[in-house]
Amino acid sequence: MMTLRRGLLCSVVLILAVLVEVTILAPLPFPGATPTLVLVVVVALSAQFGASTGAVCGFTGGLLVDIAPPAAGTIGVTALLLTVVGYVVGRFAESDDRPWPSFVVLAAVAAGFTTLGGAVIGGLLGDPRVRWDEVLGLMLSSSLYAAILALVLLLPIAWLSRRIVPEAYTR
C-alpha cells in the first residue's frame, strides 16, 4: 500500500513537472538556462524518501525529460544524470536530520552538475550542438533558478509526502 501510494505520488509530481517545464518554463524568455523543475522535484522527493526512491525518481524523471517532445537529445543522458542526483541527495538525507535549507544548496549544486554533465556527455558522444562558450553561463543560471524553485517547492512537496505516505516517516 505504502509503495503504491509513494509510487503514485512520485509519478504524478514528476509527470506534472515535465509538462510544466516544456510548456511553460522553456518557452518563457529566461536569460540563460531553462529552470529545471524536474531536477528540483527529484531533489525534493529524494530528500523525503531516501536514496533508493531517489534514484528511481531520478531515473524516471530523467527518462521522461529524454522522451517528452520536443526532446531531440540522446535517450538516457538525463536519466543517467538525474539517477545520480536522486541517489546522492537521498543518501545525504538519510544520515541524521538535515535542515531543509541545505537541500536548496544541494538543488543548486545538482543543477550546475547536470548542466555540465549533459554538455560533457554530449561532447563525448560527438553531439555537434554543444556550445562550450555558453556552458558556464548556463551552469550559473540553472543553479540560480534551481535554488529559487527549491525554496518554493521543498516544503510543499515535504508536506504532500507526509500527508500521502505517513508510514515512510516512522523510523
Next chain:
Amino acid sequence: MRDTRRSRIILAILVLTSITLIVFDLRGGDGGITRPLRVVGETVLGSAERAMAVVVIPLRDGVESLSSLGETQQRLTELEAENARLRAELDTVDIDRARVADVDALIGLVDANDYVTVPAQVIGVGPAQGFAWTVTIDSGSRDGVEKDMSVIRGAGLVGRTIEVGPTTSTVLLIVDATSSVGGRLSGTSQIGIIAGTGRQDSLQMQLLDPLAVVDIGDVVVSFGSEGGRPYAPGIPIGVVAEMRGTQGQLTRSALLTPYVDISRLDIVGVVLRAPESPPREVLTPNSGGG
C-alpha cells in the same frame, strides 16, 4: 539506518540501464530499440502537452506581455514609422508588380499562398541547456502531417518535422546545429548549404562556388528537395548579413540572419504539399515573351 546495500544495487542497475539506453539510442537510428520510447513520448506526453497548452498559452502570453511592456511601446513607435514608409512605397507597387511576377517565376520565389499548409500552434520548447532548437506543435498525423515536412511561418522557413505523433509533432528549427538546408541566393541563383549555428539569430551558408558574388542583404531561399520533402522549394530562409572569407578562397561562407524571428514563434504552418507547378519554370527558346 536504512539498507544502504539495497540502494546501491538499485543505483547500479539504473545507471547501467541509462548507459544501455544511450548506446542503443545512438546506434539504433530510426529503427532502433529505443524507437518505441520516442513513439510513446510523442503520443502520450505530446497529447498531455497539448491538453496542458489550452490552459497554459493564455497564461504564458500574459506573462510575456507583462515582461515586455516597455519594449511594446518602443516597438509601437517603430512600427508606426515603418507603416508610414511602407505606405509611401505602396504607391509605386503597381508598377513593380508586373515586373516582380516575371522575376519571381525566374528566380523561384513562391507566393506563400501557393502552398497547401496546415496551421499549428507552438506548445512546447526544449530546454536551453540541451542546446537543441526544437519545438512541439499541436498538429500531428491526424491533420495530415508526416515526418520531414517543411514548417513555415508567414513567408519564411522555420524548420522541418522530425517526429510525428497523432496530435503533435516535433519540429527541428533551422537554427539547430544539426540542421542543414540547401538554399540559393535569390538574385544570382548561387547555391549553398545553410547550417544552423545553435544561435537563434544566425545561420551559416557554405557557398559551393568560391567565386560567387554575394551582396549583404541578399535573400536566400530554399533550393527544394525531391518531392518537396523535407524542404519545399522557394521558401525564404534568411538574409545575408556578413561574408566570411574573401572571394576565391576555398571555404567561403556567408552569415545569414534568419528570415523568421525564431524567438517569437507562435503560429506556424506545416507544408503538406508544395505548389503543383515547379516554382522555377524551365526556360526553353520558345517560352520567351512571358
